Amino acid sequence: MTAQMVGDFREELGEKPASHSVLVLDSGEMFKHWRRVSLSSDFLARYYSYYFPYKEKAKERISRDAAENSISYILNELIENTAKYSDARDKTVDIRVWLLQEEMVFKISNYVTPTLAESFRKLAREILAGNPEELYIRRLERNTETDGGDSGLGYLTLINDYGIGLSFKFATVQPDLFQVTVQARMKCKEG
């Protein structure tokens, strides 16, 4: 299996995680009942929020409420994309979460055809190449004029507003099948 990375995609965690979870879902089922996306994100967000301190005690780390809010937003954006853009026959969506000392790592994978993989790779390169804040504003202005799609804007909010480190892996499973993995790294400290 060959793979191409865009951004700082790390296969190794570099430390033993304090916690690790896997949730495997079906993109077709989520697309059919859209609230399943939100439900899955909220579940993992609440589950991991218990590793974070109450607001009064949150000095070194972000507070429990803030962690739950951010994790839910991040996962919801990433899972929404898999529910919208899984055009291969295999509809498996694989969601992995690791809690490390200083950060949380999320890896969300789904399957796509070569055509979609190519446009996705182009988008990933574009997002990670320039100034994400300028790109975000530029895309919004352009969308108002052309009424274009929202592609990439979700990723840009993660980078700009949540300080998330994003990277992408495109693995060729078969000549006509790609597995796309988006890796998101969230700092456990505020600021």
Next chain:
Amino acid sequence: MELKGEDYLVNYNEPKNAVEFFGTIRLRDSSDYVAINELLETAHRKTSAVLVLDFRSLQFLNSAGINTISKFVITARKSDTARIRVLGNSSISWQQKSLKNLQKLWEKVQIEIA
């Protein structure tokens, strides 16, 4: 005028010149946000001075929703009739993190996060 979903409510409070958002709004894509956009544009047309967007009771808004609000702000900027005042809740992450971007789209947008 109001829009009701299973998890949300968007209410145009005409006497207050305010659009109030409640619950969680995570619709699938921009086509699902058409109704909300129309409500915003109607409210904007009917307001002569300042239109309030009150997000204080909105727990979550996905990026497709943030885009809808952003595009509405750009449209309002272009018409330059009524101004926009945004109310946010500092204990809700997305508001604290993302609402400030609206000012980058139109510097006249007034943002109050308390």
